[in-house]
Amino acid sequence: MLDDTYFMRQALAEAQKAFxxxxxxxxxxxxxNNRIIARAHNLVETLNDVTAHAEMQAITAAANVLGGKYLxxxxxxxxxxxxxxxxxxxGWSQIxxxxxxAGDEKRGYSRLAAGVLHPKTxxxxxxxxxxxxxxxxxxxxxxx
Amino acid sequence: MLDDTYFMRQALAEAQKAFxxxxxxxxxxxxxNNRIIARAHNLVETLNDVTAHAEMQAITAAANVLGGKYLxxxxxxxxxxxxxxxxxxxGWSQIxxxxxxAGDEKRGYSRLAAGVLHPKTxxxxxxxxxxxxxxxxxxxxxxx
Numbered sequence: 001m002l003d004d005t006y007f008m009r010q011a012l013a014e015a016q017k018a019f020x021x022x023x024x025x026x027x028x029x030x031x032x033n034n035r036i037i038a039r040a041h042n043l044v045e046t047l048n049d050v051t052a053h054a055e056m057q058a059i060t061a062a063a064n065v066l067g068g069k070y071l072x073x074x075x076x077x078x079x080x081x082x083x084x085x086x087x088x089x090x091g092w093s094q095i096x097x098x099x100x101x102a103g104d105e106k107r108g109y110s111r112l113a114a115g116v117l118h119p120k121t122x123x124x125x126x127x128x129x130x131x132x133x134x135x136x137x138x139x140x141x142x143x144x
Numbered sequence: 145m146l147d148d149t150y151f152m153r154q155a156l157a158e159a160q161k162a163f164x165x166x167x168x169x170x171x172x173x174x175x176x177n178n179r180i181i182a183r184a185h186n187l188v189e190t191l192n193d194v195t196a197h198a199e200m201q202a203i204t205a206a207a208n209v210l211g212g213k214y215l216x217x218x219x220x221x222x223x224x225x226x227x228x229x230x231x232x233x234x235g236w237s238q239i240x241x242x243x244x245x246a247g248d249e250k251r252g253y254s255r256l257a258a259g260v261l262h263p264k265t266x267x268x269x270x271x272x273x274x275x276x277x278x279x280x281x282x283x284x285x286x287x288x
Contacts, residue, residue, distance in 0.1 A: 045213075048213045049208075050214075050233060050236035050237045051203055059193075059195055060193050063192055063193055063194070064193075069189075069193060070194075083232060084228050084235075085229050085232035085236065087228075088227060089229045091228075112232075112257060112260055113228050113232070113259075116228045
């Protein structure tokens with residue numbers, strides 16, 4: 001069934017790819033008409049680029065597929081709550097909906113920059129939250 | 145003299161390039177050891193990509209030049225106050241200093257996401273502010 005859990009599972013598969021590359025394990029997919037049009041995972045270390053978060057790449061890739069800069073009929077699934085950079089980028093994209101797995105109390109946009117999403121964007125969270133958070137926890141434990 | 149006004153003038157030259165391409169006219173340069181290591185201007189329309197703000201490109205380009213993701217000994221000059229996306233990206237980059245020309249009351253980070261810069265980053269503004277703002281004004285007048 002192509003529901004939120006299905007698509008978050010795909011985002012988790014992207015996050016696992018990041019984990020396997022020793023990147024902070026965050027993954028994202030963009031869905032339009034029940035179809036995944038972009039997949040991405042965090043590549044900050046690989047690309048030596050602080051802007052290479054999963055969501056940023058997913059936004060750029062989805063816009064390329066659609067041939068326009070706005071994601072007005074799309075949903076972004078991302079394993080961890082977006083940071084203010086990514087949330088503001090999602091705001092510029094006018095995306096209809098975002099769904100994130102686990103919250104990020106320290107770096108998440110909802111604490112630091114709650115007003116940056118587009119007024120028409122709806123946000124929800126908690127889908128596969130434990131699995132999303134556990135992957136992050138394992139990553140940071142490995143780093144210690 | 146290689147002072148703030150000199151470098152902001154270079155950022156303004158970038159903004160003019162954006163203007164000439166019918167892009168919202170924002171330009172940026174990154175300076176390390178009194179040398180410009182990256183120049184960029186807004187390319188959102190050209191690239192069909194809402195993340196292609198001048199600052200985002202300047203951050204990526206500067207990191208490429210330096211061979212590392214952090215811009216800890218750099219200053220970014222940008223003609224208009226960064227939006228929350230760009231300010232948060234600058235936060236991730238741990239840049240030492242940002243200087244912007246004109247404020248942006250509606251979209252600027254200082255109103256929407258004041259806490260996203262890195263604690264070690266200093267910010268100042270007002271350098272060539274009138275010229276920076278005038279270029280924007282001309283752009284939006286032309287659009288009406």
